[in-house]
Amino acid sequence: MIIYGVALLSVSLIFGMLIGEALGVMLGVDANVGGVGIAMLFLVFASNSASFRTLTEGAAGEGIKFWSAMYIPIVVAMAARQNVAAAADGGMLALVAGIAAVLVSFALVPVISRLGSSDNEAAPEKEVR
Amino acid sequence: MELIESVFLRNNLIVAFAVVGITIWVSYLAADKLTHGRIHGSAIAIALGLVAAYFGGVATGGTRGVADIALLGGIGLMGGGMMRDFAIVATAFGVQLGELKKAGLAGVISIFAGVVVSFVVGAAVAILFGYTDPAAITTIGAGAVTYIVGPVTGEAIGASDAVITLSVAAGLVKSILVMIGTPVVAGAIGLNNPQSAMVFGGLMGTTSGVAAGLAATDPKLVPYGAMTATFYTGVGCLLGPSVLYFLVSALV
Incomplete structure (x- = not known):
């Protein structure tokens, strides 16, 4: 059902x-x-x-x-x-925040990938919480 | 005319389904024909929604975008907090806890690191732009996590609707940039194996961005990135209106 x-x-x-x-x-x-x-x-x-x-x-x-x-x-x-008309002045903020978040995250990919390849086998059981 | 109006008004939620459906159809067509799939149809549809909301707001002087136009009032219900939360929770269905184990420690770290890092960056930008209210800073930070974590957090902690809108826009910018930027930076960040694809999905988190970006890089990597990205919004919705909000309140 x-x-x-x-x-x-x-x-x-x-x-x-x-x-x-x-x-x-x-x-x-x-x-x-x-x-x-x-x-x-x-x-x-x-x-x-x-x-x-x-x-x-x-x-x-x-x-x-x-x-x-x-x-x-x-x-x-x-x-x-959404109240876009009221938020339109802040367009620059949204653009900068979105771009900055992506650039920093891109840069972290190789760092954390390396971390994983060293102890991949010993990955403990973890749940999202 | 009156006849049409009364039918539309009485069935406003149904009208919303039809209008959103047509919008998505047009968007996916445009994504396919104009961008050759480089930008995901969903991002175009969301962008169209924001543009329509702008004109709706200007035309009516209201605060609820298109939903203030009487004939499109159903958009307000369909896109309101209740339906949004219902649909987000539904996306958790079918998530296998075993999958997370497969992603390994690096996958789990990447999800938490991705949420926290994007949040911190977004919050820092909000402070740079002169925001001092913890609720506003938290909401914009949450928007840099994804366009869904932003409004979920903003409404939970009582941010203003202009700030919530900014958070959606920040998340949309992120999503589109991931779609376009991923193939460009893939070589430089070592995105060429399942392990790094899982880390990538966990760090970026925007499911549509990750799926489209990886598809343009190497379609074989899509499921790995999507696997960790699935958890990201959930973790964001959990941390945003709780730990992260308390941290911001304590620091500001």
Whole structure:
């Protein structure tokens, strides 16, 4: 059932957001602390766990994949509803920030690649958190 | 005329789906025919969205770009925070934790280093341009991570909408530059094997930029770069409105 996957996705987002809000209250900041990221972790763990198989396989999985494929269209709509007119003065800032970030990241590729080739075999099990 | 208007208004979300679909179709066509795939269609579509938002804002005097035009009001719902977060979380589906193990230590380091480095650079540029509000500095830094981490962070910590827009634009510049620049610098940075492609994906993180850039360099490297890039936005969404925001607040 497609709705099972959609429901799993929804529950992940809601729990992530609730935890993010709760963290914000606990830490005394008026912010949702990492809610979307936490929700993504929930979904990754659910989709890697055997006990959630009925919610992630077959048609249920298609329900999640649909929304995953809607990501770029939704980002396009998000771009179209930005307050560009007000931000236009800052165009230079956006350009400089984007270019600088890319140049520094390019420069780091050989540095970290070298780091990896020396101890590639001993790579410990690490999860994204 | 009135008839058309009332149908469009009553079905505004559906109109948004149609309009965005047409925009993406035109963009992918342009990417294919005009840039020969060098610039990914998604980047063109997002850029078109920003341009349309500019004219929408100028025409209506509102703050929500195209969404302030009554007939296109559905864009506001489709591109709003709720749908955006829903779709971002969905992209985490199918990520195999085993894949990350394959990427190895260098892959994992590259993801965290990539997020932090881009953030620091973006935040530093924001400070250079005279921003002093921690929320604004954090949001622009997050935009230099990706165009999605920027708005997710900005809305979570309450940045102004002009700042959030800047963060989207910074992320878009990054994405396009990675698409165009990768084949140019590939030789110089040793981008010719799966290992360095994984590190590259983790450092750059913009999935569309990495995929298009690597495809133009050597199509065999695409899956390796995409593998680590997939984790990048997630890590960014996790760190941006939390650790990174607290660090900026403590330092500024």
